[in-house]
Amino acid sequence: METITLVLTLLFAVVLSGILARLLPFSVPRPLVQIALGAAIGLVADWRVTLDPDIFFLLFLPPLLFLDGWRIPPDDMFKDGVTILELALGLVVFTVVGMGFLIHWMIPAMPLAVAFALAAVVSPTDPIAVSAIAQRTPIPKRMMHILEGESLLNDASGLVCLRFAVAAALTGSFSLGAAALNFLWVAIGGIVVGAGLTWLVGRAKELVARRLGEESSSQILISLLIPFGAYLVAEHLHCSGILAAVAAGVMMGFIETRGKALAVTRIRRTTVWDLIQFTANGIIFVLLGEQLPTILAGAADSVRLTGHHGAWWLAVYIVAINVALAALRFVWVWFSLRLTSFRRAEDSPRPNWRLVGAMSFAGVRGAITLAGVLTLPLAMADGTAFPGRDLAILLAMGVIILSLIAASIGLPLMMRGLEMPAEPSRDAEIEEARRAAAEAAIAEIERTQHQLAEGRKDADAYVNVASRLMDLYRERIDNRSSLPEAMAFLRRDERIERDLRLAALKAERGEIFRRVRQSELGSEAARKLVRELDLQEARLAG
Structure with missing residues (x-):
């Protein structure tokens, strides 16, 4: 009964966060409100949710990452593929190396391998929080697509780096060659498993629907099971379950272009997935806030590990880590954008510092950072406590909250009046597609009318109805083909x-x-x- 009450309380907090975020006179991202409500629940109630990282990953991340991969436009993602890969792979490695040495320099008592582990968990960005901020601060579509594509891939690269760092901390050794081979297996294997499983399920659904007809509820349930299946199979094969879920979502998007699903299935499925996304996102941040009282209760012991006694040193470290993360991201984004995304010709304008600053502020940390830091082992191989684990969790939590606050303040300032490089208009492409669709409809109406009216006494009725429908489509074609002055x-x-x-x-x-x-x-x-x-x-x- 207590578990059910806790779940219902968390769901109520998610609903309440949306109301409070709209009622507040100043712009506050919903994740921050959810963290505050979670902290209030942790302080007032006597409940404590013990977050098992494996269960946390399995319950929340596969469906959210699957949905992100499904809904991101593939053409936009591939158009800026080089930039996304530079941010998702190069920036992660750059951040892990730079932040690892910096954290070890600031806190010598934290072993270098543990410092690299902490750097690995704070390297991935969280599109959920950025999307929440974007609801009140409109972000250009192209920039948002780059951020979404980056976050879909850097989760896996950051967690792979974390795995290597933890292994080095436990064994005291590290092999670059073995790590590179392991990374290739983890990444490629995860992508193949996710895409392959989704393709097989899609083919099976089409065969069953062609033979027995389509049942909307079953189709929706299958779409909910795919990300979990891809994640579990990939993890069983020691590949990246996260990349498997992302690849499954991207493949689902390609399968949907076949147009085999019924219209009612698509409508209902969209509603179900919107609800799951809203609920899962909210519960993640409410749970994050609920962990705060427990983590802060051990702050005194964590401070002693740093060699200080004042708790304010923790705030200094958190601020320093956030500033360093922003600086590293600024440098990398500056070179990345200059070299790839916005270079179209020799005389094309270079990205200004405000654009780079906006991309840097958008690097918000969230659920992956929280789940990743909780996977740090409790003990070493000899049974002694894992060094600096509580301190790493506390610092990671501080980075999440401070990055959210910084983005909610800095991103609107950077985006105000910012002009992105001009994008080619797709109006002509859309109009051509509408014209072609209308012509296809006319041809199909004519073919179906002949087929249905053949041999019937009321054939004239079919001819008359078909003529009226075809006239409507011809009128649409004529209107779309009018002079540009008439379009207004x-x-x-x-x-x-x-x-x-x-x-x-x-x-x-x-x-x-x-x-x-x-x-x-x-x-x-x-x-x-x-x-x-x-x-x-x-x-x-x-």
């Missing part, structure tokens, strides 16, 4: 029609509900009618 009037008329149709749909829905309240219409029939109106409104609002 067409868009104006479309906006007017949209507003009128939305008002009409609202009136229809109101009349249906009125009839239900007055017992003039059954609730089951009302639900069907309201569902139809909701789908129409969603299409218009989109």
Whole structure:
């Protein structure tokens, strides 16, 4: 009963965080509100959630990373693939090496291998927190795609570095060659497992649906199981479960382009996944805050390890680590953007310092950092306590919170009035796709009309209905092919029609509900009618 109560309390905190974030007079990212609520729960209630890193990884990370990989536009990610790889791989190694030596220099009592482990867990960025900040501070799409692509890959590279650092701390030895081979197996194996498993499941779904028909609920449940299956299989083979979940999501996006799923399946599945994303993201940060009282309770012992007695030294170390992380990221991003992403011609403008600063502030730490630092072993091979474990956890927690605060303040300042390099317009591409789709519809209507009307007495009815539909599509083609000067009037008329149709749909829905309240219409029939109106409104609002 206590476990159920705790779960319900965490879910209520997630709901409450959204309300509080909107009520506050100043802009506060929702993750910070969730951390504060979690800390309040940890202080007031007598509950303590013991976070098993393996369970934490399995429950929360596969679905979230799968969804990120599924929804990120592949063409945009591949367009900036070199930049993303430089940030996801090169920046992680650069950060681990630089921060490892810096932490060991600041805290000599922390062994170098443990310092590298701490540097590895603070190197991955968290797109969840950046997305929450972006809700109030709009981030250009291209920049957001780079950040999302980076975070999808740097989780795996950071955790692989953590694995090597922990192994070095336990054994006292490190082999660069073995580490490189292990990294290739972990990365390539994870990608192959995730993509391969998703492809097999997709083919199996299509065969079953072709033979027996498609059941929306089963299709949605399969999509929920895929990331967990990919993660577990990859981990069983000692590959990266995180990269497997990401690769599964990317492959799912390619499979969806085949258009085999029913429209109702896509609508319902989107709703389910949106709910899972909102809930899982919120619970992660609430749990992070709930751990704060326990971690701070051992702060005094952690301070003694550093050779000091004042707790304020911990704040000094946390600030120093965050400043160093930002500086390393600034330097790397500066060279990365100059060399790749924004270089289109010899006379193309170089990225200014505000753009680089915005990319640096967007490097927020979050769930991966928390889960990664909790995987540090409790004891060495000889049974003695793992050196500096509690201090590493406390510093990692401080880095997460301070990076969130810095991003919520600094990112809006950097983004204000910032102009990204111009992107080519896709209006012509969209209009051409609409025209081609309308022509395909006309051809299919004509073919189907002949097929259905063949040998029937009421064949004229099929011809008349088909003619009206084809005229509608031809009118759409003619309107889309008008002169550019006429497009402004067409868009104006479309906006007017949209507003009128939305008002009409609202009136229809109101009349249906009125009839239900007055017992003039059954609730089951009302639900069907309201569902139809909701789908129409969603299409218009989109």
